[in-house]
Amino acid sequence: MCGICCVVALSSQHTICDYFSKDLHCRLRRRGPDSSQQLIKTVSEPSYECLFSGHVLHLRGLMTPQPLEDVNNNIFLWNGEIFNGVHVGDSENDTEVMFRHLALCSSEADILSLFSSLRGPWSFIYYQASGHSLWFGRDYFGRRSLLWQLSNVSDGAFCLTSVSVNSESRNQCQEVPASGIFKMDLRDCATTKSLSLTLFPWKYKCTEKNEEEIFIDVLDQVSKDLPNHITVVMNESKLCLSAPVIPLNRTISEASVEHVSSDSSKTSSVVSLETLQGYLAVEHKRKVVHQFIDVLDEAVKRRVLLLRRGEDEGTGQVQGVSPRKAHVAVLFSGGVDSMVIAALADRHVPLEEPIDLLNVAFMTKEQTKRTGTTKNCIRQEMKLDLHRGEENHKDLDAKMGDDLSCFDVPDRITGRAGLKELEALNPSRTWNFVEINVTLKELKEMRRRFINHLIYPLDTVLDDSIGCAIWFASRGEGYINKQGEMKPYKSPAKVVLTGIGADEQLAGYSRHRICFRKCGPEGLNKELEMELGRISSRNLGRDDRIIGDHGKEARFPFIDEDVVSFLNSLPISEKADLTLPRGVGEKLILRLGAKELGLEAASILPKRAVQFGSRIAKLESNNEKAYHTCSRLKLF
Structure with missing residues (x-):
């Protein structure tokens, strides 16, 4: 995983460094702490200048600093993981492998064929010297962040970056749409002093729409x-990338329609394991559930095994903890999504290696007000403020008790229950349940210093709540219980697994029930198709920026191409049954899978969004709606 940036200057009024600030360099460096370097390319005829900046988080193969340049002056920046489609040897680095393949491409069609074959998350920038061309884009789901800053015509500058640029220009910064791959003819742009982009869009191999409609x-x-001065045109040859997944199955059985009309208003509110057991007693249902678990298991396997291990062991973070360090962490609430991911990761992570379960809780507004009665919470806040200084831990531990009850939010309670289920599933595994406790004071400080620019260009109250919760959780600084004593702990895991994508594909949100009641299964199908279509702009770019800020890589098993294709192949009735109550009907196939994995308690837990489970929602204002623009994210 990397921080990548390219600045193109088409005007001689400014130097290239005018557009590449020290702040931007520092933000990119946080994403890629293992190697940083930059390269400036100056072309006299036509006149333009390019700065390429690469910052590497080393996870696989040989350490490969970026940007890469070959003998033909082509330059490559890569932020991604190849999980399939192109062979990457155990000792190879995927950046180098991709650059080698690009050098063999002799046409636009070759480049599109290469990117169509990839399986895994990626964003890239590729300068093709022979044609003065700049290629860039994100994978089909937009799992890696890439922003573009589109300056005014008079400025003659264009910037691509993993994170937002300096605040003076932020109002022009947007996420690059995950609609395809873009190409910029720098020779033409330098001549006309205008910005024009050519698009090569994604397209299903078989689709009802004709090409003109798609374009x-x-x-x-x-x-x-x-903005008006930027033009985007379709490539003249009408070339497309092949979508890595199949289209959504919209089949609606007559039986399911009748079931909705007759039973939806009479549904029992009782949630029980017997309901799930009844489904699993049907041979066809059980077979589909096992197929789903198998394909999700492979997705998790790829994401926990493809990383470096071995050379940096023996560096336990806490006295008495296993000498092996954790390489994999899970954003963990104890809900069915994170429980299934943790249980599947347990199958593949070496047994002697701990798995970190990152559980975040925010001190509630009411508790922060009770200064006279919540002494333990206040002492805890003092301790957290000093958490950065390791030398303070022993003194503070001696001065205060271990009562952290002021952080017993819903996700902390379900998280502890989930930990017990996982320990019962595999008592030989070291499960580090990391209690990450956040005070209002620290929330405000970290938002101001780091989080606001990572959430940008998104700006709603919902983005603020989710972004802050994920930032603190993925940082991994908290406490773990060792022999009944709470000890400070910082997760060293560079890979963070997250359950994003389960709700979007399996009707996990409350709005899906509303849609189902109003429009039936047909309407729900359309809603789910829309959810997956907008996940790049609504979720994944933001989450990649947030988690990457800690020098860690977000990996999304539910957005694996094989997982999405499998779920897309099923009719809605196989994935969810919203005539059933909360805790069973939504994400039904996943709950059945959890039951089969032995996670009985987790299999019937109702969906609870992280902003409510962690208690960050309403912490600073009681009058906000999720879709409101968040004033706390406004810097200027």
């Missing part, structure tokens, strides 16, 4: 938020 739809979608 019109995609161009409208990409162009709608761009």
Whole structure:
């Protein structure tokens, strides 16, 4: 995983460094702490200048500093993981492998064929010297962040970056749409002093729409938020990338329609394991559930095994903890998504290696007000403020008790229950349940210093709540219980698994029930198709920026191409049954899978969003709605 940036200057009024600030360099460096370097390319005829900046988080193969340049002056920046489609040897680095393959491409069609074959998350920037071309884009789901800053015509500058640029220009920074791959002819742009982009869109191998319809739809979608001086055109050859997943199955059985109309208003509110057991007693249902678990298991396996191990062991973070360090962490609430991911990770992570379960809790507004009665909470706040200084831990531990009850939010309670289920599932594993406790004071400070620019260009109250919760959770600084004593702990894991994508594909949100009641299974199908279509702009770019800020890599098993294709192949009735109560009907296939894995308590836990489970929602204002613009994210 890396921080990548390219600045193109088409005007001689400014130097290239005017557009590449010290702040931007520091933000990129946080994403890639293992190697940082930059390269400036100056071309006299036509006149333009490019700065390429690469910052590497080393996870696989040989350490490969970026940017890469070859003998033909081509330059490559890569932020991604190849899990399939192109062979990467155990000792190879995927950046080098991709650059080697790109050098063999002799046409636009070759480049598109290469990127169509990839399986895994990626964003990239590729300068093709022979044609003065700059290629860039994100994977089909947008699992890696890439932003573009589109300056005014008079400035003659263009910037691509993993994180937002300096605040003076932030109002022009947007996420690169995950609609395809873009190409910029720098020779043409330098001559005309204007910015024009050519698009090569994604397309299903078999689709009902004709190509003209697809091109019109995609161009409208990409162009709608761009300033007037930027033009986007479809490539003249009408070339497309092949989508890595199959289209959504919209089949609706007559039986399911009748079931909705007759039973939806009479559904029992009782949630029980017997309901799940009844489904599993049907041979067809059980077979589908096992197929789902198998494909999800493979997705988790790829994400926990493809990383370096071995050379840096023996560096336990806490006295008495296993000498092996954790390489894999899970954003962990104890809900069914994170429980299934943890249980599947347990199958593949070496047994002697701990797995970190990152559980975040925010001190509630009411507790912060009770200064006279919550002494333990206040002492805890003092301790957390000093958490950065390791030399303070022993003194503080001696002065205060271990009562952390002021952080017993819903996700902490379900997280502890989930830990017990996992320990019963595999008592030989070291499960580090990391209690990450956040005070209002620290929340405000870290948002101001780091989080606000990572959430940008998103700006709603919901983005603020989720972004802050994920930032603190993925930082991994908290406490673990050792022999009944709470000890400070910082997770060393560079890979963070997250359950994003389960709710979007399996009707996990409350809005899906509302849609189902109003529009039936047909309406729900459309809603789920829309959810997956917008996940790049609504979730994944933000989450990648947030988690990457700690020099860690977000990995998304539920957004694995094989997992999405499998779920897309099923009719909605196989994935969810919203005539059943909360805690069973939503994400039904996943709950059945959890039951089969032995996670009985987790299998019937109702969905609870992280902003409510961690108690960050309403912490600073009681009058906000999730879709409101968040004033706390406004810097200027």
